[in-house]
Amino acid sequence: MSNHSEPVGVRVLDREYTVGVSAEERDGLLAAARLLDARMREVRGNNRMVALDRVAVLAALNLAHELQQLRQERDAQQRELAVTLETLNQRLDGLLGTTAG
16 A cells, blocks of 8 residues: 555546545545536536536535534434443443442
């Protein structure tokens, strides 16, 4: 495994872009480019005259919003898990305390 960056061509909204990534990141980059391309096509819809920068910003906002929601859900799940583990630890301490005495 190397950190050597290699140029990879991606196509987003019928435009070609070259991005330098390591071999390990290549598949992730290509998947991200496909997702971005799909989102930009959704935003653009049938209006081919809409400005590319507007389409890009709206697609990025949609993706950023989804990312933020996923982070909030993950944080809530982690808090819930921490509470559950603390409760189990207290019960275990209680059980061990009664059997040890």
